[in-house]
Amino acid sequence: MTPPTGQIAVPRGGDVPATPKVRFTSNVIASMAVVTDFICLLLAVPISLFVYDLLVGDLFDASIHSTAAIIAAVNFFLIRLSRDAYSSPMARGGEAHQGGVLDYMIASILVVATIWQLGMLDMFSRGVILAYIASVLMLLYLGTFVLRGAIALLVRAGYIGQRIVIYGADEDVSQRALTLLDVERLPYLSIVGVADGRKTRLGEGAMRVPFLGGLDAVVDLARRGEVDQVLIALPKITQERLDEILADLAEVAIDICLIPRESVELTTQYEMKFIGTVPILALWQRPIRDWHGILKAAEDRGLALIGIALLSPLLIGTALAIRLTSPGPILFKQRRFGFNNVEIEVLKFRSMYVDRGDATGAARTTRNDDRVTSVGRIIRRLSIDELPQLFNVLRGDMSIVGPRPHATHMKVGDAYYFDAVKGYAARHRVKPGITGLAQVRGLRGEIDTIERARQRVEYDRYYIDNWSLALDFRIILETVFKVIWDKDAY
Template identity: 85%
Template sequence: MTPPTGQIAVPGAGDVPFAPKLRFTSNVISSLAAVADLICLLLAGPVAALIYDQLIGLPYDESIHTTAAIIAGVNFFLIRLSRDAYSSPLARGGEAHQGGVLDYVIASVLVVATIWQLGMLDTFSRGVILAYVVTVLALLFVSTYALRGAIALLVKAGYIGQRIVIYGADEQISQRALTLLDVARLPYLSIVGVADGRKTRVDVDGHARAPFIGGLDAVVELARRGEVDQVLIALPKITQERLDEILADLAEVAVDICLILRESVELTTRYDLKFIGNVPTLALWQRPIRDWHGILKAVEDRGLALLGILFLSPLLIATALAIRFTSPGPILFVQRRFGFNNVEIEVLKFRSMYVDKGDATGAERTTRNDNRVTPVGRIIRRLSIDELPQLFNVLRGDMSIVGPRPHATHMKVGDAYYFDAVKGYSARHRVKPGITGLAQVRGLRGEIDTIEKARKRVEYDRYYIDNWSLALDFRIIVETAFKVVWDKDVY
């Protein structure tokens, strides 16, 4: 039995993938990722030349362009190695390898800047440079998925795999270890089973996710038959003496032996292993969208906000006039809401309610056929036009285009305030709030009238924060456009 991509297979003790004579552990995947990147750089040369010849066809000096490409490639690999990008290229679905696109952008910018500083830019063809860089970026992006597909085939054929036994059959501990491996989403893992020599403390019937295979003798026998690659010791209270005994019993067979940190199996919080110098630490919580990602997010927000204001200016002006001439009061509605770091911000909206019936605190939810909403307000709320002034909030730096929606300070779900009703609610304020968000395109746009919906919205918000990428932002933006047209539950 072999695991599908992103899942962990749980075969029986003797039911393991077929192992051909030439077989590798997961360590080879790092090399495959580096080779995939190298192939992209090498293949981009002839592909870019063909594209340039077909579209432009002007003569250029091939040798100096090749030299520049080699320098950019060296910079690229130095950046990748400095970020330790090849240590776990498929961790959490392959995000580490997808970072190659950004790394090559940085590498190419460094080369172009150097050429410009040396006054040699006129000797290069800008068309060739553009064609090559775009081709490399496209190939790097596609290679992420090609690599996962190739590894999945190699795993299925039995050429790559990491067959693991968890030693420590205590129900709670073993289940926690299995969950940690499951969260890692490593397609090459297969769990052979759990083992423990303390038979009086083993609940054999309790291990539905992985079979109990016995004590160390059984593990040694499986390893001797070539059916186990690694033993993970999951004994949080283990002593040095007991650890030495286990190592001595397993010394006669060729397997990897690792000790899961006590905190890994006892803490329920999701964590990452980080090093401060040479000291290993468990990062329980980290600032999201940081460093280069923070700069990219800021450029994305300001750029899209400016383009949105320019492109939508006729609609903004028409909406403002419609509000002005159909009901007395200001055009804009200003409401205090929670922003980044839980700091209150003033969010701008087109006014959609009668002035004397509006609620600046947000304590009263808007319901279907709400008599507080003006005729124009019903239209602009239905199409989310009332949210467009928040583009100015984005330019001001209070908000992002995509992020968790900001909630009014007194917004309630049921009879309780949002921040009291939903555990972990405040974690959504670790990033700037957005005009649209993942929860909104997953069916949670508009009124949230139950605790369950509120919790689901917060779950989506936290998932977005932990898995942010430019690609995810643009996908949400595209999906938002469809939701505005087709969503009938907004009023």
């Protein structure tokens, strides 16, 4: 699933704002993001001191605390720079800049851990440390909104902006380029129009933005200071044609960039990488790797152990209720698709009569299904039947959060999932989960149409491409509320 996107501004004829004497391109936004973070670290000093004096008021060594704060700040900026967090702080609605809170938490933990290892912790005031860290985290979080607001004001006043002309009037390619820019939700970006000197261009009515004409029109706009950049969107362009375009635009001071063919014809998920010094386009990447994989595994095992310990009375009580109310085993075992599309054996509390169950998953469970026992209706409604999957997590077959594992013969309509939904197999690039993003977005329970199946897969793929610990914990919290109020489970 792609999150909601804003619309790129498209100036109409005569609507282009007057250009101020001092005007910056989008490059200045990275500097603004750095300055915003620096101001947050400075403002945290008086705020934390005020809070500490109000609540505690004890004396402390200011110099040694200042040194620790400076070291934490250096760590913070090194972490931000190593993650290239300032390269596009406004991309996708500012999501890239919001990682500052987590980055400072890591930086402060490193400093506190070092102080503890050196045996110097007694020299510091715990109250001052907590007050300062809390102040920084609060200011960094609020700072993202302040930065966005300031940029919006400067954009409206015309002091910051990136006015773009897309060169290439082929409808499909132009629409694809516009969509790629829309997804980034860049507040400073405006599309002046589309240009192309070819006589085979489509009619103006077919375009989402105005058709400007050929390169002469682009040059005239640049001379009047109404365009900053030309994006050449011609996937099959030859070197000779590219040289001609560059020669025609060489007389004006604008940026000229080429959108790679892969961007407009293959996928939006590519990323520029290097093998040594050789540039490559990574079209598909293994998700949740390296340290993220270790964090995810630690999260899964830790939460599974805690869950089993806390829920043991419920697990035992459910097992007894199943044993006493209907003949058959307590647990139901079913083959489902797991990581890398390898089949795994998923555990559930048995909620159906033994002689009416379906181990293959070919028959969907419907509302008021007569195969479900009286106890089964309760535990399915509250998702208690899924709790034995905590042992699947401990065994390494599953995660706490991830795409739900589907039975090997599960169908939607008259077709198997992997035949009915394009890109379905991509959801198996991570371990399946007990709960997932699709389940907390209203796609829990019976999936009886191909459209709902597609939506579920889109949510799964969005989760895989945008995984974070924060997203996992948010899904877990939303799952608790869904279990209580959701009426789509049966």
